[in-house]
Amino acid sequence: MDTPIAETALDLVPPGVERVPVTFEINGKTQQFKVEAWTTLLDLLREHCHLSGTKKGCDHGQCGACTAIVNGQRINTCLALAAVRDGAAITTIEGLADGDTLHPVQQAFIDHDAFQCGYCTPGQICSAVAMLDEGHVKTADDIREQMSGNLCRCGAYTNIVAAILDAADLSDQRSPTPGARP
Structure with missing residues (x-):
């Protein structure tokens, strides 16, 4: 039937x-x-x-x-x-990407292997982009504190912090996040 x-x-x-x-x-x-x-x-x-x-x-x-x-x-x-x-x-x-060009934070996550299973990665990246746009982060300790609301079950925190530190060095070379308020 x-x-x-x-x-x-x-x-x-x-x-x-x-x-x-x-x-x-x-x-x-x-x-x-x-x-x-x-x-x-x-x-x-x-x-x-x-x-x-x-x-x-x-x-x-x-x-x-x-x-x-x-x-x-x-x-x-x-x-x-x-x-x-x-x-x-x-x-x-x-x-976040501009066509085929990744946002600097996205590229830094790849460069620093800042993910394992990848489930938390989109949230980690969006949080990192907004955090960098806020302009309050100066050190790795600042990053760890400001990113504390984003959990990674795989424990890739060391590489996540390294990626964000790397992207922060590029922050003056990128445009503000779409939707960000000046």
């Missing part, structure tokens, strides 16, 4: 729930959505935009795998409701 194939996507939203219209500039492109009020930025990025670089780790704001840059600040997107952040400029790992 043949199993029927659904012709439309399954809508799991209960009847009577209204969706909220939101608009974002995501990686330099303006996009509009209608989302449920409980939709997080993480779910919007992954499920609506298909930007899978932003990872769902703990889903409680404890690991940093979901870090993206929102209006120039690094945030845990699993804790941010899309409706509350309406109008924001969002940069994900997919939006």
Whole structure:
């Protein structure tokens, strides 16, 4: 017996729930959505935009795998409701490179082998980019303190710090992060 194939996507939203219209500039492109009020930025990025670089780790704001840059600040997107952040400029790992040219932090992570399994890497990189744009980091100890919200289960911290130190030397040669506020 043949199993029927659904012709439309399954809508799991209960009847009577209204969706909220939101608009974002995501990686330099303006996009509009209608989302449920409980939709997080993480779910919007992954499920609506298909930007899978932003990872769902703990889903409680404890690991940093979901870090993206929102209006120039690094945030845990699993804790941010899309409706509350309406109008924001969002940069994900997919939006850091300039064509085939990697962002200096991305290149430094490769050069210093600053990842093992790679699951935390997009969040680590987005956090590092925003941290460097903040301009408060001067030493390896500063980096360790400022990056403490991004966990690496593999323990690649030594190489992550080395990569960020290397990228910091390049910071005057790169343009500000898209969406960063002066």
